[in-house]
Amino acid sequence: MSRLKLNRRSLLKGAAGSALMAGIGMPAISYGQADALKIGHLTPRTGFLGPLGEYAVQAADLAVEEINAGGGVMGRKIELIKEDSVNPQTASTKAERLIERDKVLCIVGEISSASCLTIAQVAQRTKNLYINTGGNSDALRGSNCNKYMFHVESQNSMYVKTVGRALLAKNMVKGKKWYSLTADYAFGHDLLKVAKRFMEANGGQFAADELVPTDFSDFSTILTKIRSAKPDMVVSNLAGVQITNFLKQYSEFGLDFPVAGFGFDTAVAWGAGKGNFFGTWPLVWHHLIDTPGSKAFVAAFTKKYNRPPENQAWGDYITMKILARSMTDIKSADPLKIIEHWEKEPKFDLLKTREGYFRKYDHQLMHEMYAVEALKASELKNQWDIYKVAPAVPAANEPLDAIASTKEENACNMPA
Amino acid sequence: MTVSLLLQQVLNGLLDGVYYLLIALGLSLIFSLGGIVNLAHGAFYAIGAYLTVALTPHLGFGGAFVAAPISVALLGMAIERTLFQRFYRSDPILSLLLTFGLALVAEQALRMIFGAPTLSYSIPQELRGQIFIGDFIYSRYRAVLLCIAVICVAGLWFLLNRTAFGRVVRAGVQNPDMVGALGISLQPYMSAVAGLGIGLAGLAGVLLAPIYSVHPAMGQEIITPAFVVVVIGGLGSFWGVVVAALLVGLVKGLVVAFGFAQFSTSAIYLMMLLVLLFRPRGLFGERIQRFE
Numbered sequence: 001m002s003r004l005k006l007n008r009r010s011l012l013k014g015a016a017g018s019a020l021m022a023g024i025g026m027p028a029i030s031y032g033q034a035d036a037l038k039i040g041h042l043t044p045r046t047g048f049l050g051p052l053g054e055y056a057v058q059a060a061d062l063a064v065e066e067i068n069a070g071g072g073v074m075g076r077k078i079e080l081i082k083e084d085s086v087n088p089q090t091a092s093t094k095a096e097r098l099i100e101r102d103k104v105l106c107i108v109g110e111i112s113s114a115s116c117l118t119i120a121q122v123a124q125r126t127k128n129l130y131i132n133t134g135g136n137s138d139a140l141r142g143s144n145c146n147k148y149m150f151h152v153e154s155q156n157s158m159y160v161k162t163v164g165r166a167l168l169a170k171n172m173v174k175g176k177k178w179y180s181l182t183a184d185y186a187f188g189h190d191l192l193k194v195a196k197r198f199m200e201a202n203g204g205q206f207a208a209d210e211l212v213p214t215d216f217s218d219f220s221t222i223l224t225k226i227r228s229a230k231p232d233m234v235v236s237n238l239a240g241v242q243i244t245n246f247l248k249q250y251s252e253f254g255l256d257f258p259v260a261g262f263g264f265d266t267a268v269a270w271g272a273g274k275g276n277f278f279g280t281w282p283l284v285w286h287h288l289i290d291t292p293g294s295k296a297f298v299a300a301f302t303k304k305y306n307r308p309p310e311n312q313a314w315g316d317y318i319t320m321k322i323l324a325r326s327m328t329d330i331k332s333a334d335p336l337k338i339i340e341h342w343e344k345e346p347k348f349d350l351l352k353t354r355e356g357y358f359r360k361y362d363h364q365l366m367h368e369m370y371a372v373e374a375l376k377a378s379e380l381k382n383q384w385d386i387y388k389v390a391p392a393v394p395a396a397n398e399p400l401d402a403i404a405s406t407k408e409e410n411a412c413n414m415p416a
Numbered sequence: 417m418t419v420s421l422l423l424q425q426v427l428n429g430l431l432d433g434v435y436y437l438l439i440a441l442g443l444s445l446i447f448s449l450g451g452i453v454n455l456a457h458g459a460f461y462a463i464g465a466y467l468t469v470a471l472t473p474h475l476g477f478g479g480a481f482v483a484a485p486i487s488v489a490l491l492g493m494a495i496e497r498t499l500f501q502r503f504y505r506s507d508p509i510l511s512l513l514l515t516f517g518l519a520l521v522a523e524q525a526l527r528m529i530f531g532a533p534t535l536s537y538s539i540p541q542e543l544r545g546q547i548f549i550g551d552f553i554y555s556r557y558r559a560v561l562l563c564i565a566v567i568c569v570a571g572l573w574f575l576l577n578r579t580a581f582g583r584v585v586r587a588g589v590q591n592p593d594m595v596g597a598l599g600i601s602l603q604p605y606m607s608a609v610a611g612l613g614i615g616l617a618g619l620a621g622v623l624l625a626p627i628y629s630v631h632p633a634m635g636q637e638i639i640t641p642a643f644v645v646v647v648i649g650g651l652g653s654f655w656g657v658v659v660a661a662l663l664v665g666l667v668k669g670l671v672v673a674f675g676f677a678q679f680s681t682s683a684i685y686l687m688m689l690l691v692l693l694f695r696p697r698g699l700f701g702e703r704i705q706r707f708e
Contacts, residue, residue, distance in 0.1 A: 008651065008696070008697070010447075010451070010453055010508035010509075010512070011447060011453060011643075011646065011647060011651070012647060013453065013508070013509070013512060014447075014453030014454075014455060014512060014643055015640065015643035015644060015646075015647055017453070017455050017512055017516055018455050018458070018636075018639045018640045018643050019640050020516075021455065021516065021519055021520070021636055021639070022633075022636050024520060026524070026527075045532065046523070046632075046633055047633050047636075048633070048637075050527075050532050050631065050632065050633055051532050051533045051534045051629075051631050052533075053532065054527075054531065054532030054533055055533065184677075184678045208675075210672075210675075210677045210678075211677055211678035212677050212678070213677070213678060213680060213681045215637050215681060216677070216680065216681070217628050217629075217637055217638075218428075218431075218432045218435070218628075220428040220431070220432070220555075220558070220669075221425055221428045221429065221432075221668075221669045221672040221673055221677075222672060222677065224421065224424045224425055224428060224673075225425075225672075225673065227553065228418075228421050241534055241629040241631055244534050244629035244631075245627075245628055245629050248538070248626070248627050248628070248629070249627055252539060252544075252555045252557060252558075252626075252627055253546065253553070253555055254545070254546045254553075254555075267533050267534065268534065268629075270533070270534070270536060271533060271534025271535060271536055271629055271630070271631070272534075272536065272538075272629075273536040273537050273538035274536070274538055275538060276538055307533075383536065
């Protein structure tokens, strides 16, 4: 006789339930406003990219607050409807809902390249505008490019070429062997391809490349392999909290091969702790950029949230500003008119030394990037300023597209 | 691969298994005794890690190491008294929903209190560094971690198998009605077991905070493999869970060591599938009347 209606299957249900948990995101909270211009904000707020998504949401909020305080756009306030994108399937469902139910004029956000793709497909089907603020994969600007998607986030090629220049200058490429760790999903696969192309073009080779699952947290086995492979450099194509785990454990095991990364967010290094950050890393923006625009943004963000913004915050902040600027300029909130406007390559203030523009050919934002070098623990003055400030890439006398992929490297044929 | 390298990888894998073990032992105990599938177990692990980060500036790592697991254990006992207790005699799907909800609430609470970005935390200065034995290199911190975990597991084994407390708990797992008929109320034992199991999850949080990222969803990363461990090990068997945890760690480690890191997650599910096909009760699962 059984007292409880309980059996072993309950336990299996439990195991299945625990796996389901990762599929539940944050609830959406929105306050309706009559006559407001609605913009959908869709980005991962839970899971391994969640720590970065938080910066995106906070920065988008800040930008909207500033725009509304300045009178809004054409006399109308902007209303942000924020959703947690969770994973590619959920991202697609939520994008549909934002467009069809909430009637947003465009969708902004995302960090995962896999989710960018499913949102872009919805945007294309419904002829709506989607602005990618955090997905790096070249394929999104190449084989998967479409008329309705624009990219404020830099593509993998721009990241690789930015850090690549720093590595070439340090003589870490030609004749060298790299050991690379790659996040095992769309972003990582794409980045590895671009990194290999760079390596081959510049006479280096890979000692090994490891694909690392996104939920992989114990790197000891990989670190042991790296130690015995004795590479000239260790290269990270990892993403999100993976990088934090890697940095912490790399320093725990005391490995001293130089480290460089082709994808990076400052928040993952801030989260690693003192003495656990080293190497050369690429950034689309950082809080130490010495321009009045950046300084004002850093001050406003720090005042509101008690910590400085990082690169992901910049992406979502600047996107809101570009959108507001453009709608005011063309006196229209019609997504198709905005696309038409951006395809004429108007220049925008990006809080950097040079203005930038969306390249008509693949809708990639052309702008300056930075390769930063980690400071030693003994050189740190505070917990935020963890790297040496480097001049922008490309240099002032070069065109902005010098670091972007060429048509040969990443062909985009936009369906009309 | 040299012998020394293989040995290191075996050690890495086993230690990875020890983390799962600290989580899985509690899961198994709580399920065996009360029939609660505790999906919130990972959340208690995360709370342990967050408490460590929050308490270290005041108490140091040593103080946090003691205070955090005890606080998490007390929290676990409070939740057992107020919530779990109501579900011991109901359909397990209800307790599944309860703990699922608890896990989400806990994760979101951490996000609201501490923010979503990863909290910065490092290995305490005195435990940093590496151990070298010839060609062999190991992290000092992990060696300490291993010792602590072994002591805890041995202590738990002693408690369950060599004390009066353990006798009642084991009897309660096998036949709670008979324990009741003998005039022993299982209730305080249920609370104690919840406290112990959840405290162990909190301890895992303390031990892993210095080497893993401390972020709100960290509990999700560890809970599913821990379930796999319990399923592979089999219910009611202490050593089953121990062997399963080490096996999961070892298989994962060796899969990476031989160059298939991308399959390290799927490998443990494949292993669970095989075990379930050939030994539905798990490797060392005992025949427990009320679970059949």
